Amino acid sequence: MEIYQLRTFLFVARQGSITRASESLCLSQPAVSAHIKSLEEELGITLFERTPKGMILTPNGVRLFARADQMLSMHREMLDEARRIKGRLSGQVRIGSARHPSAQVLSRLLTSLADSHPDLEIVLQHGSTQDILQGIRRGSLDGGFVVNAGADSEDLHSTEVQRFGIFLAASPGMVSDARRIDWTELAGLPWLCPISGSCCGMVTERIFQSHGFRPGKLFNVDQENVTRSLIEGGVGVGLLHEESAFEAQRQGKVELLGDGPQHEARLVFSHLASRQGEVLISALASTVVALVQGPAGAAPAVP
Structure with a gap:
């Protein structure tokens, strides 16, 4: 039994998927499957039930999961002690x-x-x-x-x-008065929204909730440089981190709305x-x- 097999076993168990485990471990899917198969053959028991929804631990797999986690922790502690000895x-x-x-x-x-x-x-x-x-x-x-x-x-x-500010930005001339935000006006414009769990995504949701609106048109964008390009192109309004917001403003490509950041992150x-x-x-x-x-x-x- 090898440490890498135990590590693979724990990753598959926690993520419930050969695919996700292979991505996290930077291994191919066949390699991850081979690790699990070898471990099951050595132990003589089935660790996972293969289902359409993913990999689910069998009752025996559940019993061995905690022990495998302990063994991996002991392995890390041993490496730590060796590092202390070597200095x-x-x-x-x-x-x-x-x-x-x-x-x-x-x-x-x-x-x-x-x-x-x-x-x-x-x-x-x-x-x-x-x-x-x-x-x-x-x-x-x-x-x-x-x-x-x-x-x-x-x-x-x-x-x-x-720390840095998160600013609401629009292309020049898109809103009637950049210094005084008219939320009714902004509610009628397209918004460029990051994924919901991201920093700017959470701030965007807070803006919608606190001002009681949700735009009719939303574009989900997962990279700030893309968001900035779309804002500069007049596609919609969106949030930018301080450094990017100030740079775009200096270049005259965006207007920052309001008298300061919408949030400090x-x-x-x-x-x-x-x-x-x-x-x-x-x-x-x-x-x-x-x-x-x-x-x-x-x-x-x-x-």
């Missing part, structure tokens, strides 16, 4: 990044990790905030930069990196609170904290 961190650290963080934020973290822990292999994965949080919770990522528009989740430990670095005691996670989190505090505890400049 140097080694292995692989998997970091996720939502699309918002600037290249400067990422480059400073990666450079600092490389300088402090030269034996670490760093794997960087980009995605939406939802993708990164899902990866952290499922164990395919050790930590990641995500955009938080609300309260912190109890199962995560988060370090604030920077936070860029945070998050990892599972339950893993806080692990050597690798502790080193990763302390590196982020040092970058945020900067020299003499000063906050880093926001590009």
Whole structure:
């Protein structure tokens, strides 16, 4: 029995799908299926029931799930102890990044990790905030930069990196008065809306609820650079993060509506609170904290 087989077993059990597990583990679907088959043959029992809805644990699989989770935790603890003995961190650290963080934020973290822990292999994965949080919770990522528009989740430990405003924008001349928002007028215009679970998606829903309307025409867009291009092209109104909003305004391509941001969001670095005691996670989190505090505890400049 191999550690990678147990890890695959846990991923398939948690995600209920060979396809999703293969994506999280960066393996092919046949490889994931082979891991499960080999483990079942070695144990002599069936771990999963294959159904049209996905992979469901059998009663025997349920009994072994907790034990497999314990074994994987013990494996991580053993690796941590070995790192302590050697005095140097080694292995692989998997970091996720939502699309918002600037290249400067990422480059400073990666450079600092490389300088402090030269034996670490760093794997960087980009995605939406939802993708990164899902990866952290499922164990395919050790930590990641995500955009938080609300309260912190109890199962995560988060370090604030920077704050930024979220602005409502339209192409020049689309609204009668950009400085004074007429919500009745905006209700009649098309809106460019991110996916519901994203930072800007949640803020958009709050706007609709607080002002008592829902536009007749909505375009769902999952990338801010696409949203910005569509706003500039006069397709509709939508939300932009501060840096992108100010740049587009300076170029005369959009008008920012109202006298300030619609909401203030936070860029945070998050990892599972339950893993806080692990050597690798502790080193990763302390590196982020040092970058945020900067020299003499000063906050880093926001590009």
